[in-house]
Amino acid sequence: MSAVIETRGLGKVYSAGTEAEVVALRGVDMVIGRGEFVAIMGPSGSGKSTLMNLIGCLDTPSHGTYLCDGVDVSTLDAEERARLRLHKIGFVFQGFNLLSRLDALENVAMPLGYADVAPAERLSRAQAALEAVGLGTRVHHRPSELSGGQQQRVAIARALINRPPVLLADEPTGALDTKTGEEILALFRSLRDQGHTVVLITHDAEVAACADRVFVMRDGELHAQTEQEAAQLASVARAMAGAARGGGA
Incomplete structure (x- = not known):
């Protein structure tokens, strides 16, 4: 399995004044393969x-290296990083970040404008993306006319529209009820099965339990899950699966 994300000694230090420094990230080494579903908890x-x-x-490290789909990000200037971000990474956020004046089709098609895709193809690809996330009949609804789960599906379709190798989801279920959140996590698993790499950022162990592999952040350091944490997450995952089977009975 080839690596799509690889960091070596990645660190970030913020200046909090003339002398004080805040170390936010300490020498992170991480390898994520293509087609993995990984949680960072x-x-x-x-x-x-x-x-x-x-x-x-979205930011640059203070030290260390980061390879995104084989590209050394440290060698890129701001414009090149923006171009890489556009084509290599799709973002899904807790707050959806949809434009209220645009309908679902227009929201999803919008990134293609920055990629110089012809207008007719933008709409065609946006239609297909919305159908892929189960919203083919809601393409002309504005965000205010959609439920929270539907809005998040629009956001996922938008994140995938440029066919990036990495889907980066930041607390994507945080604004959703439990049932809707489980549906969104099931969609991420489906995308993983289709070959997408999904990186999920969460504080919630139940959400992390849905991933194939979990990293744990503590005081700016990244750790592979311990055996105890793995057992706890496996227990959570079994309980969630049992609840899902019970709900479908």
């Missing part, structure tokens, strides 16, 4: 949001 302040910003090319 940790409490607020653990460094997971900083790591997300770095692997999403």
Whole structure:
């Protein structure tokens, strides 16, 4: 399995004044293969949001290297990073980040404008993306006319529209009820089965349990899950699967 995300000694230090420094990330080594569904779990302040910003090319590290689909991000200028971000990484956020004045089709098609795709092809691909996430009959609904789960599906379709190898999801179920959140996680698993690489950022052990592999952030350091944590997450996953089977009876 080839690596699509690889970090070596990745670190981030913020200046909090003339002398004080805040170490947000400490020497992170991580390899994520193509087609994996990985969760990065940790409490607020653990460094997971900083790591997300770095692997999403929204920020630059203070030291270390990051390879995104084989490209050394440290060698890129701001314009090149933006181009890589557009084509290599799809983002899904807790707050959906949809434009209220646009319908679902227009929201999904919007990134294709930055990629210089012809207007007719934008709409055709957006239609197909919405159908792929189960919203083929809602393409002309605006966000205010959609449920939270439907809005998140629109956001996922938009994240996938440029066919990026990496889907980066930041607390994607945080604004959803339990049942809808489980449906979104099932959609991520389906995307994994189709060959997409999914990286999920979460503070919730139940959400992390849905991934194939879990990393745990503590005080700016990344750890593979311990045997105890793995057992706890496996127990959570079994309980969730049992509840799902019971709900479908």
